[in-house]
Amino acid sequence: MELITILNRCHRSRGFVYHRARFSPDHKSIEVSVRPREGSAAICSRCHQPAPGYDQLAERRFEFIPLWGFFVFLLYTMRRVDCRRCGAVVVEEVPWGDGKRTLTRVYMLFLARWARRLSWKETAEAFRTSWEKVFDAVEHVVAWGMEHRVLGQIDAIGVDEIQYAKGHRYLTLVYQIDIGIIRLLWVGKERTIESFQGFFTTMGEGIVSKIVFICSDMWEPYLKLIREKCSEALHILDRFHIVAKMNKALDEVRAEEARRMQREGRVPVLRKSRWLLLKRSENLRDEQHFRLRDLLRYNLKTVRAYLLKEAFQQLWDYNSPAWAGKFLDEWCRQTMRSRIEPMKKIARSLRQHRELILNYFRAQKLISSGVVEGLNNKAKVTMRKSYGFRTYRVLELALYHSLGKLPEPELTHDFF
Numbered sequence: 001m002e003l004i005t006i007l008n009r010c011h012r013s014r015g016f017v018y019h020r021a022r023f024s025p026d027h028k029s030i031e032v033s034v035r036p037r038e039g040s041a042a043i044c045s046r047c048h049q050p051a052p053g054y055d056q057l058a059e060r061r062f063e064f065i066p067l068w069g070f071f072v073f074l075l076y077t078m079r080r081v082d083c084r085r086c087g088a089v090v091v092e093e094v095p096w097g098d099g100k101r102t103l104t105r106v107y108m109l110f111l112a113r114w115a116r117r118l119s120w121k122e123t124a125e126a127f128r129t130s131w132e133k134v135f136d137a138v139e140h141v142v143a144w145g146m147e148h149r150v151l152g153q154i155d156a157i158g159v160d161e162i163q164y165a166k167g168h169r170y171l172t173l174v175y176q177i178d179i180g181i182i183r184l185l186w187v188g189k190e191r192t193i194e195s196f197q198g199f200f201t202t203m204g205e206g207i208v209s210k211i212v213f214i215c216s217d218m219w220e221p222y223l224k225l226i227r228e229k230c231s232e233a234l235h236i237l238d239r240f241h242i243v244a245k246m247n248k249a250l251d252e253v254r255a256e257e258a259r260r261m262q263r264e265g266r267v268p269v270l271r272k273s274r275w276l277l278l279k280r281s282e283n284l285r286d287e288q289h290f291r292l293r294d295l296l297r298y299n300l301k302t303v304r305a306y307l308l309k310e311a312f313q314q315l316w317d318y319n320s321p322a323w324a325g326k327f328l329d330e331w332c333r334q335t336m337r338s339r340i341e342p343m344k345k346i347a348r349s350l351r352q353h354r355e356l357i358l359n360y361f362r363a364q365k366l367i368s369s370g371v372v373e374g375l376n377n378k379a380k381v382t383m384r385k386s387y388g389f390r391t392y393r394v395l396e397l398a399l400y401h402s403l404g405k406l407p408e409p410e411l412t413h414d415f416f
Contacts, residue, residue: 010415016037032064046083110137115137157213171379172188184403200229214236217237241369254277301340329354
């Protein structure tokens, strides 16, 4: 079986034929000559319609998928056409190439798929190409996917931010968290009202107005903009951020009391107790359970704060918004009488956002930010896998490529 027969089977191009395959002079690559099929007209690259020929340019080399350890290049002499529709002389359009890119479309898709599994550097090393070519391939596939992406009906979204560089530099990420589809919808630079506004502008009024559920944290600019743009949607506060804030308050109480006990020369019973108090009870080891039991015998602010935190977890067991609201009100009342300022601060915040918290139960506990946190972890893995992207543009492409579930160009053959 000849190479040209294989190419005709897996990579046939309408209007063109593979003429001849040969080794390069150094025997490190295979060169396949391509010529137009007799009687076929050239296609204008602007209007994508047939046009009369004008002249020919120098022969170009298009890099194809490597075969058996050999580089493969398609050699073709590009034609220029005199397009009367466009009123200009332009280079023809070829089905295997994209503009001035030196990689074939199929090779760009091949590299982009591997770049989703490996780091871009590892992908470049595996196929003996450059990092720039892998970037070019991912950029092409992401641009095609964004152009052909079908948003459809979006019922639920999750909004969060992650830090992507030192110096408090954040990305605002918006995910679709419907039951049937979970994907990254939009990436915004920085954590500002202006950046978040870009999401609503990109989606358009038709899609935004039909959103039913929105899950976010308690950052006030998010809450304000969501009230303005999605007033009809059920806004659910992030359960995981609430628990994280409570753990932070408990840790603050523990650290302050441990320092005070050290100054007074008392027995350091709180020493190395941080994770005993922050971990969930079911995640503690047997020896940690015994130590925690001994610690809870002391009359300390830290112990009272811990008991308040553990009592709060019962809130998530309720199904009725009414009963959950009564429990929340009673918990806040007890906490405000505890004389533990960090916990009182949490209680004031919960009272302020009471209705948004109860929306979790009004949504029948079907929508939460657990999915969002999982996607954030995947986004962080994408960044770690690259050992840090140097520019925002590269990071944006990598996130859309990994988490966006974008459509890909269809091929006549699945290369793997």
